[in-house]
Amino acid sequence: MSVLPYAVAAWLFGIGLYGIATSRNFIHLVGCLGVCQSATYVLLLGLGYRWGGIAPIFYDHPPGTPAVDPVMQALVLTDIVVGATLTALLLVLTIQAHKRGGSLDPEKLRPMRAGGTSGRGQGASRVSDREQSTS
Amino acid sequence: MTAFPAALLPLPVAIPLVICAAMLATAHLLPARLPDILATLSALTVAVLCGVIAVRAADGPLVYWFGGWEPRDGLHLGIGFSVDEASGWVAAFIGLLYALTFVFAWGFFDRTHGHFHILMLLFLAAMVGFCFTRDMFNLFVWFEVMSVAAFALTAYHLAESGLAGAINFTVVNSLAGFLMLGGIGLIYAQTGTLDFEGIAAAVARGGRDPVVAGAFCLVAGALMIKGAIVPFQFWLADAHAVAPSPVSVIFSGAMVSLGLFGLAKVSAVVFGASDQVQHALPALLIGLGCFTALLGGWMALLQRHLKRMLAFSTISHAGIMLTGLGALSVDGTGGMLVYVVGHGLVKGALFMVAGILLATQASIDEIALRGLGRGIWPAGIAMALAGLLLCGLPLGLLDQGTRLIQGALAQQGHGIALVAGVIGAALTGAAVLRAAGRIFLGLGPDPGDEAGAPSEDEREKANRPLWLMLGPCCALLALDMGVPAGLIEHALPRAASAFMHRPVVDAVSEGPGWLPWASVAAALAGAGYGLLRNHLPALLVLPVRATQSAPTRALEALHSGLIGDYAAWLAVGVAMIAAVLAMA
Numbered sequence: 001m002s003v004l005p006y007a008v009a010a011w012l013f014g015i016g017l018y019g020i021a022t023s024r025n026f027i028h029l030v031g032c033l034g035v036c037q038s039a040t041y042v043l044l045l046g047l048g049y050r051w052g053g054i055a056p057i058f059y060d061h062p063p064g065t066p067a068v069d070p071v072m073q074a075l076v077l078t079d080i081v082v083g084a085t086l087t088a089l090l091l092v093l094t095i096q097a098h099k100r101g102g103s104l105d106p107e108k109l110r111p112m113r114a115g116g117t118s119g120r121g122q123g124a125s126r127v128s129d130r131e132q133s134t135s
Numbered sequence: 136m137t138a139f140p141a142a143l144l145p146l147p148v149a150i151p152l153v154i155c156a157a158m159l160a161t162a163h164l165l166p167a168r169l170p171d172i173l174a175t176l177s178a179l180t181v182a183v184l185c186g187v188i189a190v191r192a193a194d195g196p197l198v199y200w201f202g203g204w205e206p207r208d209g210l211h212l213g214i215g216f217s218v219d220e221a222s223g224w225v226a227a228f229i230g231l232l233y234a235l236t237f238v239f240a241w242g243f244f245d246r247t248h249g250h251f252h253i254l255m256l257l258f259l260a261a262m263v264g265f266c267f268t269r270d271m272f273n274l275f276v277w278f279e280v281m282s283v284a285a286f287a288l289t290a291y292h293l294a295e296s297g298l299a300g301a302i303n304f305t306v307v308n309s310l311a312g313f314l315m316l317g318g319i320g321l322i323y324a325q326t327g328t329l330d331f332e333g334i335a336a337a338v339a340r341g342g343r344d345p346v347v348a349g350a351f352c353l354v355a356g357a358l359m360i361k362g363a364i365v366p367f368q369f370w371l372a373d374a375h376a377v378a379p380s381p382v383s384v385i386f387s388g389a390m391v392s393l394g395l396f397g398l399a400k401v402s403a404v405v406f407g408a409s410d411q412v413q414h415a416l417p418a419l420l421i422g423l424g425c426f427t428a429l430l431g432g433w434m435a436l437l438q439r440h441l442k443r444m445l446a447f448s449t450i451s452h453a454g455i456m457l458t459g460l461g462a463l464s465v466d467g468t469g470g471m472l473v474y475v476v477g478h479g480l481v482k483g484a485l486f487m488v489a490g491i492l493l494a495t496q497a498s499i500d501e502i503a504l505r506g507l508g509r510g511i512w513p514a515g516i517a518m519a520l521a522g523l524l525l526c527g528l529p530l531g532l533l534d535q536g537t538r539l540i541q542g543a544l545a546q547q548g549h550g551i552a553l554v555a556g557v558i559g560a561a562l563t564g565a566a567v568l569r570a571a572g573r574i575f576l577g578l579g580p581d582p583g584d585e586a587g588a589p590s591e592d593e594r595e596k597a598n599r600p601l602w603l604m605l606g607p608c609c610a611l612l613a614l615d616m617g618v619p620a621g622l623i624e625h626a627l628p629r630a631a632s633a634f635m636h637r638p639v640v641d642a643v644s645e646g647p648g649w650l651p652w653a654s655v656a657a658a659l660a661g662a663g664y665g666l667l668r669n670h671l672p673a674l675l676v677l678p679v680r681a682t683q684s685a686p687t688r689a690l691e692a693l694h695s696g697l698i699g700d701y702a703a704w705l706a707v708g709v710a711m712i713a714a715v716l717a718m719a
Binding site: 009013017020022023026029033036039043044047071072075079082085086089090093094096100101106107109110 | 309310313316319320323324
């Protein structure tokens with residue numbers, strides 16, 4: 001078994017993680033998550049591959065013909081379903097966040113933090129407004 | 136073994152799934168309160184069924200093979216459920232927590248068409264399946280179903296802060312899912328099976344193997360992300376703080392500790408025969424656990440957003456559970472299992488109190504709520520009691536779990552972990568007691584202009600009677616204190632040994648009796664310092680304040696709320712686990 005699939009899987013996961021870590025746009029981030037997930041596809045298919053094996057469908061092959069591992073293919077199928085669910089859910093959340101926050105930048109949509117539209121900055125500005133009005 | 140109990144095993148998973156499918160199909164036809172009733176009843180049924188299964192499993196684990204695909208000649212083709220006593224009781228506890236949460240959430244959402252209940256029942260089914268399964272890939276499936284239901288529930292309100300928290304939660308936990316799947320692929324490639332027992336046997340035959348260690352690294356990393364262990368803990372505070380209160384009850388009470396429950400099962404059963412993994416585990420789990428307990432406690436003390444504070448306290452307690460796991464003994468794991476249940480009950484009650492404050496006082500900010508809780512003083516009593524239980528008041532399940540963990544740690548000479556656990560519990564207790572004192576007694580300095588809340592205005596539906604919300608909260612606390620200690624003492628050695636697949640031990644040791652009191656005293660002192668700082672002599676106040684500032688600001692900056700930072704920390708954490716495994 002060649003090391004190439006492992007190397008590709010590690011590279012894909014690493015580059016996807018790098019993309020997530022540096023992303024400034026939620027849609028780009030969802031794409032990077034998809035890249036991370038393709039690492040698992042490559043890894044699983046690579047692990048299940050048999051040189052010279054056929055697809056694990058024995059309709060027109062005699063039983064016992066060498067085939068690639070069907071369990072791994074089932075795992076990949078499940079993984080694809082999970083991936084579709086996650087992407088759909090994240091895109092819905094992104095659309096809603098854009099509707100409410102008017103931005104797709106993670107820096108501008110921080111939960112309860114300084115600088116975010118919903119963050120402590122708002123609380124602080126509220127306080128300073130009040131100070132101005134009282135003075 | 137009769138056929139009756141084994142055929143019962145899939146029911147606790149199937150019932151909520153069937154009910155939620157039926158509710159989804161008829162969502163627009165159902166009368167207003169029917170989803171509440173149906174959901175509560177099915178959660179109760181799950182609890183009772185799991186209890187029956189747990190009682191039946193006392194003599195040995197019950198096994199059920201789906202479709203009758205039993206293993207032949209050591210070859211595992213089918214997918215099975217295998218329930219030992221401890222898993223059964225944990226599942227029963229989860230069912231009960233859901234039932235009480237459904238009562239708490241009665242009429243919480245106006246126009247839901249039952250979607251909240253559908254998601255919650257899906258969540259429940261996934262958790263029970265996660266407890267029962269004996270198949271690695273099935274474990275992953277339940278893990279993902281649990282995650283997806285949780286993501287959707289976090290963002291249920293579609294408010295702005297909720298969305299940002301939900302996105303962070305989704306991304307980090309999806310990465311956890313990918314890691315887990317990668318790990319499962321590696322272990323399957325190496326052992327040729329997905330069944331827990333089959334993998335364990337193959338791992339025992341194989342000897343030292345980097346692929347097995349790599350698989351454990353990925354699976355353990357994923358479960359620790361779910362369990363909010365430093366440095367994977369960042370998502371938790373964002374998600375728990377913004378989720379609707381009933382959802383936070385489940386998150387903190389069951390979901391986070393289930394991650395660690397899964398880690399306990401996987402490391403004891405599946406990788407129990409790998410010397411490399413078992414050598415690496417004590418250093419890894421106890422090191423991370425201590426760090427998590429201290430960091431979570433310290434961060435909890437710094438919060439003024441009540442739910443965020445409780446979220447950090449959950450992180451701290453997850454760290455304590457991890458140290459119990461790190462003892463790698465029947466005592467430690469048994470203590471951790473009792474702790475999971477006790478902590479779930481107490482933390483669930485605390486999140487319900489936070490929900491009551493959100494509903495009746497329309498705020499979740501400790502400073503802004505100062506003195507406003509006087510009108511609902513029964514909630515204050517519940518909160519103070521829960522705070523005392525949290526920091527170690529020697530009463531009830533949580534305390535029993537704490538003492539068992541402490542006993543296991545003391546026996547193996549992990550003094551640092553013992554101290555870290557006591558300090559972590561004291562810090563979280565201090566934070567809760569300080570908030571209770573400020574909100575319900577009006578103690579502490581008058582905030583004046585500081586009263587602006589750090590988050591957007593939050594409010595949860597107010598027109599529910601107080602008793603309806605307080606009832607389940609008190610039931611949880613009563614359950615924590617009411618379970619007879621003798622019963623657990625009697626059953627635990629057997630249940631914990633069966634859980635870990637080890638020979639039965641005679642008795643489990645408990646830690647020194649004064650330790651919980653030390654923790655309670657420290658918590659009371661901490662809360663008192665927080666509230667009465669202005670009345671203390673300056674000599675006492677200044678040095679403490681000076682040490683508070685610099686590292687604290689650094690910690691606050693670390694919890695940036697930026698998903699990019701979290702992903703970077705995730706990579707660091709996985710690399711750390713890999714390094715410890717490589718050195719073992």
